[in-house]
Amino acid sequence: MATLFEGKSPAPLHDFLARFVRYATQVCAYLNLAAEPLPAFDGKPGYPVDVEIEPPVAQNRWTVAFRAVLALPALVLAAVLVGSGNFVFDSVRSSGRLGFAVLGLAAVFGWFYAMFKARMDRGLRDLIAYALSYAAQTWVYLLLVTDIYPDSDPLTAIGPLPTRSDPVRMEVTDELRRSRLTVFFRLALAFPHLVWLTLWGVVALFAAIFNWVVVLIAGVSPQWLHRFLSRYVRYQLHVSAFLYLVGNPFPGFVGAPGTYPIELHVAGPERPNRWAVFFRLVLAVPALLLASAFGSALLVVAVLGWFAALFTGQMPLGLRNLGAFALRYIAQTYAYALLVTSAYPYSGPCLEQ
Amino acid sequence: MSERARSLARPATLALIVGAGLWAWAAVALWQSTELPSLDLPHLDPHSFFSDSFLHRSATYERFLAILGLLGLVTVIAVLVVYARHGHRLVRESAAGRVGTGMLLAMLGFAVVWLAEVPFGLVALWWQRRYDVSHQGYLPHLLNSFLGLGSQFVFLCLGIGIAMGLAGVMRRWWWLAVVPAFVALAALFSFVSPYLIPDTSSIDNPALVAEARALERIEGAPHARLREQEVHRFTDAPNAEALGLGPTSTVVLWDTLLRDGFSREEIRLVLAHEVGHLAHHDPLKRLGWLALFLLPAWGLVALFTRRRGGFAQPEAVPVAILVLVAFQLLATPLLNVTIRRQEAAADWAALQATHEPATEKAVMRKLATKSLSDPDPPFWAYAFYENHPTIMQRIEMAQAWEDQRP
Numbered sequence: 001m002a003t004l005f006e007g008k009s010p011a012p013l014h015d016f017l018a019r020f021v022r023y024a025t026q027v028c029a030y031l032n033l034a035a036e037p038l039p040a041f042d043g044k045p046g047y048p049v050d051v052e053i054e055p056p057v058a059q060n061r062w063t064v065a066f067r068a069v070l071a072l073p074a075l076v077l078a079a080v081l082v083g084s085g086n087f088v089f090d091s092v093r094s095s096g097r098l099g100f101a102v103l104g105l106a107a108v109f110g111w112f113y114a115m116f117k118a119r120m121d122r123g124l125r126d127l128i129a130y131a132l133s134y135a136a137q138t139w140v141y142l143l144l145v146t147d148i149y150p151d152s153d154p155l156t157a158i159g160p161l162p163t164r165s166d167p168v169r170m171e172v173t174d175e176l177r178r179s180r181l182t183v184f185f186r187l188a189l190a191f192p193h194l195v196w197l198t199l200w201g202v203v204a205l206f207a208a209i210f211n212w213v214v215v216l217i218a219g220v221s222p223q224w225l226h227r228f229l230s231r232y233v234r235y236q237l238h239v240s241a242f243l244y245l246v247g248n249p250f251p252g253f254v255g256a257p258g259t260y261p262i263e264l265h266v267a268g269p270e271r272p273n274r275w276a277v278f279f280r281l282v283l284a285v286p287a288l289l290l291a292s293a294f295g296s297a298l299l300v301v302a303v304l305g306w307f308a309a310l311f312t313g314q315m316p317l318g319l320r321n322l323g324a325f326a327l328r329y330i331a332q333t334y335a336y337a338l339l340v341t342s343a344y345p346y347s348g349p350c351l352e353q
Numbered sequence: 354m355s356e357r358a359r360s361l362a363r364p365a366t367l368a369l370i371v372g373a374g375l376w377a378w379a380a381v382a383l384w385q386s387t388e389l390p391s392l393d394l395p396h397l398d399p400h401s402f403f404s405d406s407f408l409h410r411s412a413t414y415e416r417f418l419a420i421l422g423l424l425g426l427v428t429v430i431a432v433l434v435v436y437a438r439h440g441h442r443l444v445r446e447s448a449a450g451r452v453g454t455g456m457l458l459a460m461l462g463f464a465v466v467w468l469a470e471v472p473f474g475l476v477a478l479w480w481q482r483r484y485d486v487s488h489q490g491y492l493p494h495l496l497n498s499f500l501g502l503g504s505q506f507v508f509l510c511l512g513i514g515i516a517m518g519l520a521g522v523m524r525r526w527w528w529l530a531v532v533p534a535f536v537a538l539a540a541l542f543s544f545v546s547p548y549l550i551p552d553t554s555s556i557d558n559p560a561l562v563a564e565a566r567a568l569e570r571i572e573g574a575p576h577a578r579l580r581e582q583e584v585h586r587f588t589d590a591p592n593a594e595a596l597g598l599g600p601t602s603t604v605v606l607w608d609t610l611l612r613d614g615f616s617r618e619e620i621r622l623v624l625a626h627e628v629g630h631l632a633h634h635d636p637l638k639r640l641g642w643l644a645l646f647l648l649p650a651w652g653l654v655a656l657f658t659r660r661r662g663g664f665a666q667p668e669a670v671p672v673a674i675l676v677l678v679a680f681q682l683l684a685t686p687l688l689n690v691t692i693r694r695q696e697a698a699a700d701w702a703a704l705q706a707t708h709e710p711a712t713e714k715a716v717m718r719k720l721a722t723k724s725l726s727d728p729d730p731p732f733w734a735y736a737f738y739e740n741h742p743t744i745m746q747r748i749e750m751a752q753a754w755e756d757q758r759p
Contacts, residue, residue, distance in 0.1 A: 179446045182457075185464045191503035192456065192510040249448035250457040260448050 003144045004064050009056045017143045018053040019043035025051050025136045028082075032107035033120055034128040049129050051136040059147035071142045073304050074150040077322075078138040080296045081131040102293045103131040106347065109286050126158060126348030133157040152301075153318035154325045154349035165353035167267035167343045168335040170237070170328040174261040176320060178248050178309035186306065189250065190243040196253055197239050204232040208338040215277050215339055221269040229338045230266040231255035237264045237331045244302040245315055246323035262324060264331055272342035284337040287345045291333040294326035301326070325349055365525075376648060383641045384691065387633060389698045394749040395756065399728045402718055402748060408728070414484050415727040418477060419734040425473035426682060432469040433675040436462050440671030441661065454667035455517045456510040462674040463509060467502055474498060486725050489587045511538065513670065516651070520665040527664070528651035536644045543636055546596050547603035552583040556606070561620065565604065568625050571706045574632035577602040585609050590724040593623050595630035602631050609723070619716045622707050629702030635695045642691050650680045685737060692740040700742070700750055710751035717747050 003009045009017075023043030029035045035048040045052075063070060083101035110124040134157065137150035155161065182189060211225050221229075235255025241247035241262035251260050276283060301323040309315050332345035399408055443461055447454035478494050481487035515534050520527040556562060556579045565579050577595070584592075584607050591610035597603040604627045610620060630636070654664060654673045661669035704713060721728050721744045728744035735743060742750070 179443070181443070181461060181464070182446050185461070185502070188464065188499065188502040188506055189457070189460055192460075192507045195507050249446055250453065252449040252453045256450075259450070 003059060004061060007061060008058045009144055011056055014056040014145055017145050018140070021136050021139045021143070021145065022047075022051050022053065024139070025049070025132050028103075028132055028135075029129070032103060032128050032132075033110045033114055034125050034132065049132065051133065051140075053140060053145060057146075059144070063147050064144060067142065067144060070149075071138065074134075074138045074141060077152060077297070077300050077304065078135045078150075080293075080300050082135045102290070102297060103128055103135075105290050105293050106131070109290065121347075122162065123346045123348035123350075126161070126350075129158045130154050130349055151318045152316075152322045155321050155351070158349070161350050162348075163351045163353050164346060166332065166346060167270065167341045168233070168332050169265050169352050170324065170331065171263040171265060171352060172261065172321075172324050173263070174247050174315075174320065174324075176314050176317060178245065178313055178315050180310055180313055182248070182250065183245065183306060183309045186243065186245065190239065193239045193242070193251065193253070197236060200232055200235065204229060204338065207232075211339050212277065212280065215272065216274060219274065220271050221339060223269060226269040226340060229340050230335075233331055233335045233338065233340055234264040234266065236334060237262060237327055240298070240327055240330070241323075244298050244323055244327070245305040245309060246301070246320055246327055248315075262327065266335065266340060270342060272339075276342060277339065280337065280339060283344075284333065287333040287336060290347060291330045291345075294329050298323055298326045298330075372648075376645060379641075380645055383638060383645065384694070386638060387635075387694050387698050389694060389701060392750065392753045394746065395752050397745060397749050397752060399745055402714070402745075403721065403728055407722065410484075411721065411725050411727045412730075414480070414486075414725045415730060415734065417480055419730075419738060421473055421477055421480070422738065425470055428469050428473070429466050430675075430679065430682070432465055433462065433671075433678055436465055437671045437675040441668035444667055447667070451521065451665070451667060452514055452517045455670045456513045458667055458670040459509050459513045459674060460506045462671055463505065464502065466678075467498070471495070471498075484725055486590060487588050508542075517665060517667075517670075520655075520663060525655075528655040529648075531651050532644055532647045535647055536640055539643055540598065540640055543596065543640065544598045544601050547578065547580070547601050547605070550580075550582060550605060553580040553605060554583070555579065556581050556611075560617075561624070564621050565624055565628065568621070568628045568706055569631075572625070572628050572632040572702055574628045575599070575602050577604050577628070577631055579603075580605045581608055581611060582606070583608050585612070591615065591623075591720060593627050595627040596636060598636055602636075604628065604631070615716070615719065616712075618707075618709060618712045619719065622703055622709060622712045622716050625703035625706045626699045629699035629706070630695065632702060633695065633698055635699070638695065639692075642688065646684055646688060650677055650684070653680055689736065689738075689740045693742055696741045697746075697750065700747055701754070704751060704754045710755040713751035713754075714748050717744050717751075720744065 002013060020043060022045065023039070023041070026035070026039035026043070026047040026049065029047070029049035030037075030039050037048070039047050080101060082103040106124045106127045110120055110128065113121045113124065134150055134152055137148075140146050141148065141150055151157070207225060207228055211221055211229065214225065215221050232255060234257065235251075235253075238247070238251035238255060238260045241260065242249075242251050247260060247262040249261065257263070257265075301319050305315050305319045305323070308319065329345055329347060332341075332343075335341045336343070336345055403411075440458055440462060443458055444454055447457045449457060474494065475491060478487060478489060478491060482489075512535065515538070516527075516531045519530045519534065523530055562579055565577070568574070569576060577597070578601075580603055582605050589609055590607075592607045593610060594605050595603070596605065604624065606620070606623070606627075610623060615623075654676050657676045658664045658666075658669035658672050661672055663669060664673055700713070704710060707713075720726065726744055727734075728748075730739065730743060741747075
C-alpha cells in the first residue's frame with residue numbers, strides 16, 4: 001500500500017524486506033551446500049553466496065498494483081529452479097508435480113561429492129547459486145523491494161564464470177529475432193522432426209550398445225560410430241532448440257555440423273577408462289536426473305518464450321540463455337551416456353572457449 | 354515444315370501425346386472395371402419417403418454448410434494465392450537445406466490454410482450443434498484440429514521430401530517418377546490404415562460375424578476383419594467403411610449404427626454394402642484413380658514452378674501448393690463421379706446379396722434422418738460435395754432392383 005501511494009518502497013520497510021530475502025538466500029545457500037560457513041541471523045551482507053539489493057527507487061504504480069499477477073511467470077520459473085520453498089526436501093515433494101527441482105537435485109549430488117572430495121563441485125555450486133539468485137530476484141520483485149523484473153540469464157546472475165573448453169561444447173550465435181508465424185505453429189512444425197528423432201533414437205540406442213561393447217574391447221570408439229552418435233546428439237540439440245524456442249530457424253534433418261545457430265561441437269573419439277565405460281549407465285544416472293530437471297526448466301522457458309516471442313517478435317535474452325544452458329547440459333549428458341565423450345557434463349553456467 | 358508440325362515432331366511433345374492417350378485408355382479401363390448394370394432409375398418423389406418438415410430442415414441445414422464450404426474454399430484459395438506470391442520470403446526462417454526448407458514452406462502453407470479455415474470450422478460446428486448433429490465442444494474441436502496438423506505435417510514432409518529429392522536428381526521428367534512413389538506411399542498408408550483408426554474394438558457379436566462371413570462368400574469378397582468404432586461422443590450420425598488392402602482388409606462399423614435403433618436386417622444390409630466394396634477391390638481401384646489424377650497434378654506443378662527455378666528449389670514450394678490445391682478443387686467433381694460409381698456398384702451388390710430392397714429404403718431413410726442429409730440436394734452441391742449417390746438415387750436404385758425382379 002505504501003509503495004502504491006508513495007511511488008516507492010519506504011526505506012525502513014525496504015531494508016527489512018531486503019534483509020529477509022538476503023537472510024533466506026544465505027540460509028538456503030548454506031543448507032544446499034553452496035557455501036560453507038553458518039550464516040548470521042541478521043541477514044547482513046558479506047556471506048560467500050549473497051545478493052546485492054539496490055536502495056529504494058521510484059516504481060511504476062501500475063506494475064506495483066498488478067505485481068502479484070506480473071510475478072506469476074517468474075514464480076513458475078522459480079518453482080522449477082528451486083522448488084516451492086528453497087529446501088532440498090521440496091525437490092522430493094515437488095517431484096510428483098513438476099519433476100525434480102534443479103536446486104534440490106544439485107544439492108543432493110553436491111552432498112555426495114562433498115562427502116567424498118571434501119569440497120563442493122564448482123558446477124553444482126554455481127548452479128545452486130544461480131537458482132538462488134533467480135529465486136531472490138523473484139522475491140524482491142514480488143515483495144516490491146524493486147520493480148526490476150527477474151532476469152533468468154545464467155551468464156549474468158553470479159559474478160565471474162569459468163571459461164571452459166569441454167569435448168562437447170555448445171556455441172550460440174542466435175540473433176533473438178523470432179518469426180511469429182513459426183512461433184505460433186512451433187509444436188506442429190516440430191512434429192516431423194520429433195518422429196524422425198524417435199526413429200533415429202532407436203537406431204542410436206542400438207549403436208550405443210554396440211559402441212559400448214567395441215570400446216570395452218578395443219579401448220576406443222570407431223570413427224564412423226562416433227560420428228554417427230555425435231550427429232544424433234547434435235540433431236537432438238537442434239530439434240530441442242527449435243522446439244523450445246531457443247533457436248529460430250527450422251533445423252535440418254541430418255544433424256550436420258555448422259548448420260544451426262545453436263551449435264554443438266564434438267571432439268573426436270578418445271581413449272576412456274574402461275571401468276568408467278563399463279559402469280557408464282550407472283555413472284550417468286545423476287546427470288540424467290539433473291537433465292530431466294533441466295528439461296522441466298526448458299519447458300517453462302518454451303511456454304513463457306512462446307508468449308513473449310508471439311507478442312514482441314523476439315525471444316527474451318534471459319530466457320534464451322537459460323534455455324541454451326539447459327540444452328547444453330542435456331546434450332553433454334546424452335553424449336556422455338552414449339559414449340561420445342568421457343567428460344562428465346558440467347552443470348554450472350560457463351563461458352565457452 | 355510448318356512451325357506446328359515441327360512442334361509435334363519434338364520427342365517431348367510426342368511423349369506427352371502418347372502419355373495422354375495412355376492416360377485416357379487407363380481411365381476408361383478403370384471406369385469400366387466397376388461394373389454397374391445400366392439402370393433406368395425411376396423418378397420417385399422425396400415427399401413420399403420424408404416429411405415436409407424434414408425435407409425443409411435438411412435442405413436448410415445442408416445448404417448453409419455447402420455455402421459455408423464454398424466461402425471457405427474461396428478464402429483458402431485467396432490465402433494460397435497470397436502465400437504463393439510472398440511465401441518464398443520465409444526461406445530465411447530455415448537452416449534445413451534445400452529439401453528441409455521446402456518442407457518448412459509446405460508446412461507453413463498448410464498452417465496458414467488451417468488458420469484461414471478456423472472460423473469456418475467453428476461456424477460449421479456451431480451449425481451442427483444447433484441441429485444436434487454434432488456434440489463436440491469448441492475447444493476440443495480446435496485442439497484436435499491443431500494436433501491433427503502435426504500428423505498431417507509428418508506426411509506432408511514425407512511427400513515433399515520425396516518430390517523435391519526426385520526433382521533435384523531428375524531434371525525434366527521428375528514428376529513422372531513422383532507419381533509411382535506417391536502411389537506406393539498411398540498403398541502403404543491404405544495397407545496400414547485399419548490400424549490407425551482410433552477407438553476401435555473387435556465386434557463380439559457372433560451372429561453379426563457369421564453374417565459377415567456369409568456375405569463374403571455370397572459376394573466373393575476376401576476375408577475381412579470386423580471392427581466397431583466408438584464415435585457416439587462426437588456424433589449421432591451412423592456410418593461404416595471398408596478399408597485396408599489384402600490381408601488388412603477391414604470393415605469398420607460405427608457404434609452409432611450398431612446401438613442406435615438399426616434392426617439386424619438393416620445392419621446386415623450396410624455390412625453387405627461394405628463387403629461389396631471389398632469384393633470389387635475398391636480400395637485398390639482408388640489407388641488407380643489417385644495415380645491417374647496425380648499425373649496431371651504434378652505435371653502442372655512442374656510447369657508452374659519453372660519461373661521459381663523448378664520444384665527442386667524451396668522457393669517454388671508455395672506455388673506448388675497453390676497449384677496442387679487448385680487442381681484438387683477442380684478435380685473433386687470428377688473424382689466424386691468415380692467414387693459415386695463405386696458406391697452405386699456396392700449398393701447394387703448389397704441388394705443382390707440380401708434381396709431386401711425394402712430394407713435398403715428403410716436404411717436410407719434412417720441414414721438421412723440421423724445425419725440430416727438432404728435426400729435430393731441441388732446439382733452444384735451434389736457435384737462438388739457428394740461422393741455417394743444421393744439418398745433418393747439410392748432409394749430409386751432399390752426400387753429399380755425391385756421392379757426388375759421377375
